[in-house]
Amino acid sequence: MSEIPSDLRYRESHEWVRIEDDGTAVVGISDHAQGELGDMVFVELPESGTSYEQDEACAVVESVKAASDIYAPLSGEIVEANPMLEESPELVNSDPYGEGWLFRLIPSDVSQIESLLDAEAYAELQED
Amino acid sequence: MxxxxxxxxxxxxxxxxxxxxxxxxxxxxxxxxxxxxxxxxxxxxxxxxxMTVVDIHGPRSREFLAYLLANDVAKLQRPGKALYSCMLTEQGTVIDDLIAYFLDEEWFRLVVNATTRDKDLAWMERQGAEFGVSIRENSxxxxxxxxxxxxxxxxxxxxxxxxxxxxxxxxxxxxxxxxxxxxxxxxxxxxxxxxxxxxxxxxxxxxxxxxxxxxxxxxxxxxxxxxxEAGMNLYGQDMDEDVTPLESGLGWTVAMKDDRDFIGREALESQQVNGPGRHLIGLVLEGRGILRSHQRVLTDRGEGETTSGGFAPTLQKAIALARLPVGAEAACQVEIRGKLLPARMVKVPFVRNGAACEGIL
Structure with missing residues (x-):
């Protein structure tokens, strides 16, 4: 069984979001998603300063198996892409909720978080 | 399953x-x-x-395989010797690739792909009838x-x-x-x-x-x-019944020096007259990104397509096999999710015995 931290919110397409104390939102992919995709070999991240609407494709993760689009779980402006992933995409596999985070954004409407799944609902989704 | x-x-x-x-x-x-x-x-x-193991028995086994296969089982003189070969249609296109083992004059063993098992066995049965050989899957x-x-x-x-x-x-x-x-x-x-x-x-x-x-x-x-990385074809991906071995980097497996009659020979000879227009060659992506199968490749002689692609762990680069126009310049471009990225044509293999081959990196 994959790990699903209870303090995060999830998109059905397996992205997770964590709202930090400074109000920014960190985004990554779930343990379940990295397990399904297999070893990561390339991550294409959005540039700082670009803005995305909720549900817009904004990044690509490529594993040995396939390329997958990553969708913005919240609308907002990108402020940082994980600089470690260019050299070490495997961090997405080894630490999907920690060092393997993808990008950080400033949400333009933090109430959108309510439209995302909580841990329990996301866990149910995986059981289906 | x-x-x-x-x-x-x-x-x-x-x-x-x-x-x-x-x-x-x-x-x-x-x-x-x-x-x-x-x-x-x-x-x-x-x-x-x-993998499907097929045992061929009978006094005319060698004669049958000389007709069935594009490579020549006459090369198999010592018991135990193996030969890589394609099995072709009359049109010279590839039904399957396989390894033939010579065990004794009345017993050869073929190892063919699992995904092509049914059509391979049916084709062999049909071609084998006049040679009186027994064709048995060893399951x-x-x-x-x-x-x-x-x-x-x-x-x-x-x-x-x-x-x-x-x-x-x-x-x-x-x-x-x-x-x-x-x-x-x-x-x-x-x-x-x-x-x-x-x-x-x-x-x-x-x-x-x-x-x-x-x-x-x-x-x-x-x-x-x-x-x-080893530059070896996968049947169904890098070749199939739409292409010949000459278009699949497998010209070296076709034995046409003498006048042996084998299935597909005539078609290959006529293709050789003008030379095949396309061939299968290696690609190395110059920058970051991943090559996959069925990506469009642009060369100075026209377009082609990747047939297999992926991240090569030994090389830490993206590589592919691609079917491209013959005679094109080595520098080309691959379309990856709407972007054109520079790539370079290389001779395969990419890797042998643990290390990158010359000219790959």
Whole structure:
């Protein structure tokens, strides 16, 4: 069984979001998603300063198996892409909720978080 | 789905299983990339029991295969010798690729792909009728490929001392029976090693014994990246019944020097007159990104397409096989999700015996 931290919110397409104390939102992919995709070999991240609407494709993760689009779980402006992933995409596999985070954004409407799944609902989704 | 005799062992080893042409087989046992490196640097083993073993019996077996196959079984003079060949349609296109083993004058063994089993057997039956040969699938065998620089020593360590000496002396592309084991010095990884066929009932013990000597289980995922680095074609992906061996980097496997009559010869000869317009060649992506199959390739002589692509763990670069116009400049572009990225054509293999080949990096 994959790990699903209870303090995060999830998109059905397996992205997770964590709202930090400074109000920014960190985004990554779930343990379940990295397990399904297999070893990561390339991550294409959005540039700082670009803005995305909720549900817009904004990044690509490529594993040995396939390329997958990553969708913005919240609308907002990108402020940082994980600089470690260019050299070490495997961090997405080894630490999907920690060092393997993808990008950080400033949400333009933090109430959108309510439209995302909580841990329990996301866990149910995986059981289906 | 069909399961091999090693199914339980795969579960016990933590395999992630997938449907591969109707067979439930491991894609990896944790990390595909670790398994890839294991084979390049030490020894790994693959369950390839899904491969189809076909035994050809009868006094006219050699004559039949000389007609059936594009490579010439006349090259097989010593018992145990193996030959890689395509089996072609009358149009010269590829029905399957296979390995033929010469066991004795009345017994040859073919190992063909699992995904093409039914059409291969039907084609052989049809062509074999006039030669009076018996064509029988040997479905009672399991097959384990043990590959990597330490593979041969590991296998030898499991045999009787007298057999161990003989197996150590087995030449590349040669096979021999050792009791009920049929050991061939062949593989699909670009590394040294053996492919061992054995009675299904003995497969699990043999697998566990290999595990105990330090050979790590590897899945279909690593098998695919290893063969791609080794520049070896995958049937159904890099060639099929729409292309000839001359368009698939396999001209070297077609024996046309003498006047032997074989299926597809006429078509290949007429294709040779003008030269095939396309050929299969290696690509290395210059920058960051991943090559996949069916990406568009732009050259100065027109367009082509990747047939297999992926991240090459040994090279830490993206590589592909691509079918491209003959005579194009090496510098080309590949379309990846709407962007054109620079790539370079290279001669395959990309990797042999653990290291990048000259001109690849």
């Amino acid at each position: 069909r399961r091999t005799p090693l199914y339980k062992a795969h579960l016990a080893n933590g395999a992630r299983l997938v449907n591969f042409g109707g067979w439930e087989l491991p894609i990896h046992y944790g990390s595909q990339i670790d398994e890839h490196h294991q084979v390049r640097h030490a020894a790994g083993m693959f369950d390839v029991s899904h 009672g065998l399991a097959m384990i490929a043990v590959q990597g620089p330490q593979a041969r020593d590991r296998v030898a360590s499991l045999l009787l001392a007298s057999d161990a000496t003989a197996v150590a002396e087995l030449k590349p592309f040669t096979a021999q029976h050792f009791g009920e084991l049929f050991i061939a010095r062949t593989g699909y990884t670009g590394e040294d090693g053996f492919e061992v066929s054995l009675p299904a009932g003995q497969a699990e013990d043999f697998w566990q014994n290999l595990l105990a000597t330090g050979v790590k289980p590897c899945g279909l995922g690593a098998r695919d990246t290893l063969r791609l």
